[in-house]
Amino acid sequence: MTAAETTAAELRRRTRDLLAAHPVATTGHTAFLGARFDAGLAWVHYPEGLGGLGAPRSLQAVVDAELAAAGAPDNDPRRIGIGLGMAAPTVLAFGTDEQKRRLLRPLWIGEEVWCQLFSEPGAGSDLAALSTRAVRDGDDWVVDGQKVWTSSAHTARWGILIARTDPEVPKHRGITYFVCDMTAPGVEVRPLRQITGEAEFNEVFLTGVRIPDTRRLGGVGDGWKVAQTTLMNERVAIGGMRVPREGGMIAPVARAWRERPDLRTHDLHQRLLTLWVEAEAARLTGERLRQQLAAGEPGPEGSGMKLGFARLNQEISGLEVELLGEEGLLYDDWTMRRPDLVDFTGREAGYRYLRAKGNSIEGGTSEVLLNIVAERVLGLPQEPRTDKDVAWKDLAR
Amino acid sequence: MTVKPAQSDLLYTEEEEALRSAVRSLLADRCDAAGVLARTESEHPHDRDLWKALAEGMGLAGLLVPETHGGQGATHREAAVVLEELGRAVAPVPFLTSAVIATETLLACPGEEAADLLAALASGRTVGGLAVPFANAPGPVRTPVRYSGGALRGEVAGVADAAVADILLVPTAEGLFAVDTGRDGVTVTPQTSLDRTRPLAAVTFDGAPARRLAARAGTPVRTGLRAGAGLLASEQLGIAEWCLAETVRHTKERHQFNRPVGSFQALKHRLAKLWLDVVNTRAVARHAADALATGSDEPNLAAALAQAHASPVAVRAAEEALQLHGGIGMTWEHPVHLYLKRAKADSIGLGTAGQHKEALAELVALPSP
Numbered sequence: 001m002t003a004a005e006t007t008a009a010e011l012r013r014r015t016r017d018l019l020a021a022h023p024v025a026t027t028g029h030t031a032f033l034g035a036r037f038d039a040g041l042a043w044v045h046y047p048e049g050l051g052g053l054g055a056p057r058s059l060q061a062v063v064d065a066e067l068a069a070a071g072a073p074d075n076d077p078r079r080i081g082i083g084l085g086m087a088a089p090t091v092l093a094f095g096t097d098e099q100k101r102r103l104l105r106p107l108w109i110g111e112e113v114w115c116q117l118f119s120e121p122g123a124g125s126d127l128a129a130l131s132t133r134a135v136r137d138g139d140d141w142v143v144d145g146q147k148v149w150t151s152s153a154h155t156a157r158w159g160i161l162i163a164r165t166d167p168e169v170p171k172h173r174g175i176t177y178f179v180c181d182m183t184a185p186g187v188e189v190r191p192l193r194q195i196t197g198e199a200e201f202n203e204v205f206l207t208g209v210r211i212p213d214t215r216r217l218g219g220v221g222d223g224w225k226v227a228q229t230t231l232m233n234e235r236v237a238i239g240g241m242r243v244p245r246e247g248g249m250i251a252p253v254a255r256a257w258r259e260r261p262d263l264r265t266h267d268l269h270q271r272l273l274t275l276w277v278e279a280e281a282a283r284l285t286g287e288r289l290r291q292q293l294a295a296g297e298p299g300p301e302g303s304g305m306k307l308g309f310a311r312l313n314q315e316i317s318g319l320e321v322e323l324l325g326e327e328g329l330l331y332d333d334w335t336m337r338r339p340d341l342v343d344f345t346g347r348e349a350g351y352r353y354l355r356a357k358g359n360s361i362e363g364g365t366s367e368v369l370l371n372i373v374a375e376r377v378l379g380l381p382q383e384p385r386t387d388k389d390v391a392w393k394d395l396a397r
Numbered sequence: 398m399t400v401k402p403a404q405s406d407l408l409y410t411e412e413e414e415a416l417r418s419a420v421r422s423l424l425a426d427r428c429d430a431a432g433v434l435a436r437t438e439s440e441h442p443h444d445r446d447l448w449k450a451l452a453e454g455m456g457l458a459g460l461l462v463p464e465t466h467g468g469q470g471a472t473h474r475e476a477a478v479v480l481e482e483l484g485r486a487v488a489p490v491p492f493l494t495s496a497v498i499a500t501e502t503l504l505a506c507p508g509e510e511a512a513d514l515l516a517a518l519a520s521g522r523t524v525g526g527l528a529v530p531f532a533n534a535p536g537p538v539r540t541p542v543r544y545s546g547g548a549l550r551g552e553v554a555g556v557a558d559a560a561v562a563d564i565l566l567v568p569t570a571e572g573l574f575a576v577d578t579g580r581d582g583v584t585v586t587p588q589t590s591l592d593r594t595r596p597l598a599a600v601t602f603d604g605a606p607a608r609r610l611a612a613r614a615g616t617p618v619r620t621g622l623r624a625g626a627g628l629l630a631s632e633q634l635g636i637a638e639w640c641l642a643e644t645v646r647h648t649k650e651r652h653q654f655n656r657p658v659g660s661f662q663a664l665k666h667r668l669a670k671l672w673l674d675v676v677n678t679r680a681v682a683r684h685a686a687d688a689l690a691t692g693s694d695e696p697n698l699a700a701a702l703a704q705a706h707a708s709p710v711a712v713r714a715a716e717e718a719l720q721l722h723g724g725i726g727m728t729w730e731h732p733v734h735l736y737l738k739r740a741k742a743d744s745i746g747l748g749t750a751g752q753h754k755e756a757l758a759e760l761v762a763l764p765s766p
Contacts, residue, residue, distance in 0.1 A: 242404070257763055264766035272763060273754040277705045284680035288407040295408060304673045373672055374665035378645050381660035 007055055008062045014053075015041055015066040029073045033109045036067075042075075042108045046092065050104050058294055075110045078341050082152060083107040083114035087160050087179075089233040094177070094218040094226050103158070103179070115156035117147040117180060117204060118227070122397060125368045127162075128171045128224055129387075129395060132206060134163035134178065141165075141178065141216070143186075143209040149362070153189045153202040154338060156182045160230060161211075162223045167393040174392055175223035179215040186210075196354045197334040200342055231364075242290060243283050249313045249345055249352065250279040253320040263323050272323075275316050282308045300377045307369050310359035313344065317353040324349055405687035405694055407680055413478045420457070420482040423450060428486045430732035436489060437593035437735075443561045448490040451479075452521025458496045459519030461504065461624075466512055468519035473624065477631035477686035484635025487735045489594040491524050491558040497628055499525030502566050502621030506573065506610045514564060514575060514610075526562035527621055528576075528600055530555035534748025534756070535622035535700065538614070542602055544571040548582065549602035557746070559585050559598035566621075567607065568614030574607035582606065592742035594735060626747040627685035627700030633711035634682045636740050637675050640711075640718035640733070644668060647722055664721060671717055674710045681706045698760045704753040708744040715740040 022035045036042055037051045041063050046052025067074075077084055084107070091103050106112040123130040132145025143163055153159065159180040166174035180187070186209035191199030218226040246254055257264065257272060285308070289301045321328040332348040344355055360366040374380045387395060409417070427447050436442055452458035460476050462468020469475075476497055483492055500518055503511045503525070517523035529538045532555060542551030549567055559565065565583075567574045578585055582605035590596045611617050645668060648659030658664060681703040688699035715737040719726040726733050744750065758765060 254761075254763060261766075264764075266766055269758070269763075269765050270754075273705075273758055276761065276763065277702060277754065277757065278677070280702055281677040281681045281706045284407065284684050285677050287404065288680045288683065291406070291408050297408075301676050304669075304676055307669075308673055308677070367666070370666045370669040371662065373669035378641075378665075378668055378672060380645065380649060380665050380668065381657045383660055383662060384656065 008059055011041070011044060011053075011055065011059055011062045012066055014039060015063050019067075019070050019072065024070055024072050030109060030111065032073055033075055034105070036072075037105055037108055041067075043088075046104075050092070050100055051108050058296070075108060080107070080110050080113055082116050082160075083112070083158075086116060086230045086233055087114040087158070090160060090177075090217060090226060090230045091179075093229050096214075098214070099179070099217070106157075112157040113152055113155045115150050115152045115159045115182065115204075116230075117150060117153075117159040117161040117206075118230075119149045120146060121148050125365055127227075128175065129392070129397075130162060130164060130175070131397075132161075132163045133167075134165050134176060134211070136165070136213075137210075139213050140210045141176075141213060143178075143180070143206045143211055145206050147204040147206070148192065148201075150189075150202045150204050151200060151342065152340075153182065153204050154191070155340065158182060159204070160217075162227050164392065165220055165223075168391050169221075170389055171387065171392040171395065172224045173221055175227070176220050177217040177223035177226040178211050179217060180206075180209065180211055181215070184209050184211070191336075191338055193336055194354075195357065196351055198337045198339055200339055243286060245280060245283065246276075247283065248279065248309075249316045249356070250276055252345070252349065252352070253316055253323060256320065256323055263325060268319065268323055271319055275312065275319060279312055279316065282312055300373075303369070303373050303377055306359075306363060307366055307373070310356075310366055313352075313356040313359050317349065317356045320349040321353045405684050405691070405699075407683040407687065409478065409683075410474075413475060416475055417478050417482060419455065420451070420479055421485075423455070424482060424486040424488060428488050430487075430735065433487055433489060433594060433735060434729075434732065442489055442593050442596050443491065443558070444489050445561070447488065448492075448524075448561075449521065451490060451492065452496070456521070457492065458521035460496060461500050462515050462519035466519060467516040472690035473628060473686045474683075474690045477628050477682060480628050480631040481635040481638070481682075484632035484739075485639045487594045487636070487732075487739050491526070491561055493595075493625060493629065493632065494527070494558040495525045495562070498527050498621045498625040499562075499564075499566055500621075501624035502527055502573075502617045503610070505617035505620040508610065510575065510608050511610050517564070523563045524558075524561050525564045525566065526556060526559050527618065528553050528556055528559070528565040528567040529618065529622070531557040531595075531597060531742075531746045532748070533622060534752045535619055535626050535697075536748075536756075538568050538618055540568055542567055542569050544569045544574060544607060544609075547606060548604040549574060549576060549607045550604060552599060552601045554588065554599040555597045556600050557595050557597055559600050560587050560596060565600065566610065567602070568618045572609050573611040573614035573617055575610055576602065576605050576607045580606055590742070592738040594739055595742065595746075622747060623696060623700050624689055626704050626753070627689050627696065629743060629747055630678065630682040630685055630700075630703035630707035633707040633740065633743055634675070634678045636711045636736050636743070637671075637678060637707075637714035640714035640736055640740075641668065641671050641675055643733070644671075644718045644721045651723070658721075667717060667721065671714055674713065678707045678710045695760070698757065701753040701756045701760065704748060705750045705757060708750040708753075711740040712737075712744050 018039045022032050040053040042051035044053050044055040044060050045057035047054055120130050134141040134143045159182050161178045161180040162175050164174055165176040186207045188205040189202050192201045192203045193199045292299045331350040456469050459468030460471040464470040503515045518525045565576050582603050584601040586599045588597045649657055651658050685699040685703035688694040688696045718733050725731050
């Protein structure tokens with residue numbers, strides 16, 4: 001037996017021990033998740049004592065399969081995606097022992113929701129130009145500024161925050177990374193209504209918010225480096241799941257085509273087939289990426305996945321509205337709501353069409369991602385830069 | 398528990414990578430662009446010495462043939478890797494036509510006659526070809542060739558690599574037949590082709606003596622063309638990869654306005670989009686090769702998907718390469734036109750993307766109005 005098989009068997013045994021000691025039928029949801037965390041089966045690649053066992057990440061599937069077969073509750077990862085995908089790896093990489101002990105367990109169990117306080121009205125693609133200030137005052141930092149596009153801010157207990165602590169140095173060097181208590185005085189969350197009619201995001205106003213220095217992640221002025229860990233993990237999170245054929249945005253339009261012969265035209269047919277082919281090709285690329293990760297050989301394909309899906313989601317949902325013809329002139333509901341979850345493929349065609357417009361903006365605009373592919377994957381030279389060696393305070397705004 | 402269809406293996410094995418290295422290194426030595434270009438203007442556009450080295454020396458002619466018939470007993474996955482490399486070099490050898498299409502057609506024929514021919518093709522010393530127009534998509538073949546009294550009569554034009562074929566497999570309404578091209582009654586006339594690295598020829602049968610391989614040509618021919626279409630996507634992947642890599646190299650080196658032209662965002666974005674297309678093409682090409690090898694997915698669907706996707710990508714890659722090379726890309730001397738012509742010919746060969754999308758419409762139940 002290889003070491004990996006031994007570990008898989010070992011994990012299976014530990015999972016069965018957990019299920020024996022905490023029967024799913026008689027253990028509360030949160031209590032079970034807590035026990036799972038304490039048994040090191042939450043994320044097995046994390047260290048012991050922090051929900052893991054220091055095992056290879058690929059073995060998580062062994063635990064998940066055992067627990068799913070036993071009908072065990074999960075931590076509803078879609079609701080706490082920012083915590084799991086972005087905050088946790090950053091806390092793990094840069095947090096003090098005290099911070100890791102305090103923050104990771106309630107994060108994973110889902111008791112404490114996280115949000116991300118990065119983007120600002122004046123700093124989107126050029127995130128490093130951000131102008132939210134943090135000024136040292138005794139053992140605290142005092143934070144003033146405005147953040148935007150903050151999903152989950154209204155349910156979050158914590159926010160990962162980057163703020164400017166030194167305006168005298170070039171922009172990448174004067175940033176520091178904090179964990180912000182969203183219940184602290186001076187934190188104001190306002191819904192930000194979008195073109196769909198919903199307020200899935202928020203704006204967050206920070207006015208004299210005091211953050212103890214003990215909630216700083218990484219060194220003063222090292223915030224940009226820390227934020228790279230967060231952003232890298234945001235992109236790793238894609239591509240983990242196996243999607244069936246016709247699994248994404250193409251599903252509702254293919255269904256409509258099959259069920260509604262009255263809507264069919266030759267022009268729509270050609271466009272539908274082209275998009276079906278592209279969607280299937282993108283799905284297979286995702287599957288290929290998943291196989292590469294499982295084999296321990298991550299390729300650069302991940303950098304492009306989001307680009308492809310953004311364009312496809314937009315084109316497919318646009319085709320769907322057109323296919324529906326007269327019905328495409330209607331919209332299901334413009335009522336202002338604050339949903340807990342983001343659902344790209346939910347609701348009706350009109351909503352999907354409008355929501356998909358955000359896919360090429362959120363998590364890095366397609367234009368910036370194309371630059372990243374061109375420079376990091378293809379090795380093409382950067383555009384000449386005028387902002388690199390200039391103090392932040394002297395940049396044009 | 399629901400039963401899920403097996404997922405195809407989309408990666409390359411170590412053995413496949415080793416095969417790639419061996420083929421690439423041989424082609425680097427023996428198949429440079431200047432040589433290919435010079436050869437297209439000679440009387441013999443095919444490189445018989447290179448074919449001998451690949452087919453006999455490395456045993457590639459018999460990849461798809463079982464060891465019991467004198468072949469390598471490998472699969473479409475390995476053949477696909479070879480085609481990626483041949484595409485990168487626009488190599489003028491009859492691998493696709495003989496070692497894939499003719500071989501796969503013979504594999505679908507019962508009987509001794511087909512088995513003997515398979516062994517001959519596997520040895521690499523005999524080149525085979527399927528006497529149907531290169532543009533024919535997998536499916537019905539309408540041919541004017543007729544069989545009567547032990548001989549064939551009629552003409553088929555647009556047959557790829559026919560000029561180097563020793564044996565032609567000829568579908569007729571009376572069955573599938575084998576003909577030696579060296580015999581009386583067979584005339585092979587080269588046609589002036591868009592892609593001179595895979596030249597076409599017209600074949601005339603005028604009382605050519607023929608042996609019957611199968612009573613009905615439909616299934617063996619469809620099987621051969623399907624394998625050809627599915628694996629052509631790997632050749633198209635190789636073409637697109639060469640175009641992308643060469644264009645990236647050129648735009649890094651070429652300076653205008655006191656900076657590398659590859660630093661202009663307008664060019665970077667075009668190349669990044671092309672890279673995405675190439676990445677997706679690799680996935681559909683691997684999927685088709687694996688489906689043909691293992692039947693893990695419906696091979697008809699996988700081959701049609703691969704062709705519907707890869708054909709326009711290879712053409713776009715070559716067209717982008719030409720444009721982003723600027724003036725030099727328009728010259729006879731620069732090899733990019735060899736790739737453009739091959740890519741454009743491949744986009745028609747074995748069916749256009751549109752024909753493959755029509756096939757898909759039926760296979761995935763998205764019917765036309």
